[in-house]
Amino acid sequence: MAITATSTVALVREKFPQAVVETVNFRREETIILLPEHLVKVCAYLQRNQQYTFLSSVTAVDWLEREPRFDLVYHLLSIPNQSELRLKVRVGQRGEEHPSVPTVSGIWPGANWYEREVYDLFGITFAGHPDLRRILMPMDWTTYPLRKDYPLTGFDLPEPHWGGQVPYDTDPGVGSQTLRTPYSRELNESRSKISQSQEPGTEKK
Amino acid sequence: MQKQDIETQYIIEDSQSLEDGKRIDTMTINMGPQHPSTHGVLRLILTINGEIVVKAVPDIGFLHTGIEKTAEAKTYHQALVLTDRMEYLSPLCNNLGYSLAVEKLLGIEEEITDKIQYVRVLLAELQRIASHLVWLGTHALDLGAMTVFLYCFREREMILDVFEEISGVRMMTSYICPGGLQADLTPAFDGKVRAFTSIFLDRLQEYHDLLTNNQIWMERTKGVGILSAKDAIAYGASGPVLRGSNVVWDIRKAFPYSSYEKFDFDVPVGTNGDVYDRYLVRMLEMEQSLKIVNQALEGMPTGAYRVRDPKVAPPPKWQITGSMEALIHHFKLYTEGYRPPKGEVFVRTEAPKGELGFYIVSDGTAKPYRMHVRAPSFANLEALPLMIEGGFLADAVAAIGSIDIVLGEVDR
Secondary structure (H helix, E strand, O other), rough: OOOOOOHHHHHHHHHHHOEEEEEEOOOOOEEEEEHHHHHHHHHHHHHHHHOOOOEEEEEEEEEEOOOOEEEEEEEEOOOOOOEEEEEEEEEEOOOOOOOEEEEOOOOOHHHHHHHHHHHHOOOOEOOOOOOOOOOOOOOOOOOOOOOOOEEEOOOOOOOOEEOOOOOOOOOOOOOOOOOOHHHHHHHHHHHHHOOOOOOOOOOOO | OEOOOOOOOOEEEOOEEEEEEEEEEEEEEEEOOOHHHHHHOEHHHHHHOOOOEEEEEEEOOOOOOHHHHHOOOOOOHHHHHHHHHHHHHHHHHHHHHHHHHHHHHHHHHHHOOOOHHHHHHHHHHHHHHHHHHHHHHHHHOOEEEEEEEHHHHHHHHHHHHHHHHHOOOOOOOOEOOOEEEEEOOOOOOHHHHHHHHHHHHHHHHHHHHHOOOHHHHHHHHHOOOOOOHHHHHHHHOOOHHHHHOOOOOOHHOOOOOOHHHHOOOOOOOOOEEEEEHHHHHHHHHHHHHHHHHHHHHHHHOOOOOOOOOOOOOOOOOOOHHHHHHHHHHHHOOOHHHOOOOEEEEEEEEEEEEEEEEEEEOOOOOOOEEEEEEOOHHHHHHOOOOHHOOOOHHHHHHHHHHHHHHOOHHOOO
16 A cells, blocks of 8 residues: 555554644645654654655744744655655743754754754754754854744844844843734843843843 | 864864874865855865865855744735745745745635646746756856856846746746736737747757767766765755756656646656766756746646635736725735635745745734745755765865755755
8 A cells, every 4th residue: 555644644643652642634734743752763663664764844833822832843755655744743841941852863864954953043952963053043143033032123232233143241132023922022021121141042040 | 183163163173193004184174155166155164185075064054034034024925025035046936836835825726727827837947947057057167167157147038038028027026926926928928938948949959069078077077976866865855966866756746736747748867966967967957847838838728817816816906996895905915915724834846956845834814923944955955065075175166066056045
């Protein structure tokens, strides 16, 4: 029997009943939501036994109000079977600044850069990643721009703008832009109360 | 001696060591970001032993513009123009990928008429030829063949003239939009495309004459920058890079979108996965694209150029001036935009550089909650160290040219 996305979903449900949170079919796209601790096991199984050898992308979505806060999204592709599948894990408890997920770069070497990108823009760390550095933003950047509590206009920078970098000993403040949710507004306010010596985006002492 | 690169935190090692009784001197040098042959602002940190590249570490992000973040603050039709600016050598292919994703999210794929689909295919293939022409010109220029560059840009100009004819803009057209096309084709469109298709096969032969059997070209490209099929898949390389490594994979064939299943074309693949194979794959792809353009031109159906749903596409101008309801629709569309249902889609398309994926998450509002772009150049660039490590420094230039990166898309 040919492997299709639907058959894979059924197979994963059967093989790893304790790992699957739920499965979703929206617009004929199959999604399996997994528990983070079972992610590597399921991925390895799909890559080795079900010919999902091609990892298209790894990305994240920040649901600021929800708990767990982040969705990590993996798009898999099976070239021999022409089948596509989406895996998801939910991570990030309230107050957890850097949620951690096991890396899949041991299974698909290409995941290395995708995971660096997610780390760079969302601040999610990948346990066991061989080279977890920032990739798109400058290396001395302290915050994570794609998070929903990061204002679109960035933090107010004191003049002169030193190449977009926030000098460490200044109050970062927050741009005047209104954020989407009450939670983030509260966060906004507390951010502007950050002490003089504190680096933006770091945990309060 | 060990020191750390300030920008990348990458440990630089200049060392002298003995291996098998021979003294090895390695040196770390910097290539880019201001280097003509890196096609933009790519920086490579190369550890070299004499002329041999021992280790290559790409450093990207110099063109990071935060397009994914910006898109979250725009309505769906405003975010369209951002996609042009990512991969600025093939904006129409990006428009197509984005439009397909939004249409899938809205659930209006069935309403897209044959006319719209054919025009989209035609333009996407013209764009593929234009993109490959820029690649061919710059790639040949990197390796010392200057003439080809001038010829390629001459032909590309004809394609840009076609885009200007239909949209008024040469490059950032945003002509393909969710719900159809921005405007109808003009009467002069057909003639301009035919003027191009009638000469292009001969011109393609000219490029073949200049390069394909050229001894110097073959010396510079054959057996250089080899990427095995297994590595190409493992690293997520796609498009001509994957096909050059002898993997028959084309999204247009595997998941036909926008009526590609109605067109007759072949998928060229290479055998060795070296620079020469990737060169040949792209050259043959241009021929296939021309074939598709001709078929689309011959079989062009008549019909509306955008969907009739006034919630997605604006009503025609004559209705706006005469009907109150149409005016309200027009106003609501451009002030509020449309609201797709809650959900998420990931749409793959075959862009000139490879697999272009748009992942759009909707929370039911008029703005995308999250837009992620699976950029082909990003993944292809990740496989670059595999191609150049162990080869000559001069061959690194050939390999960079052969993967055809656009940094606007890598960094987004």
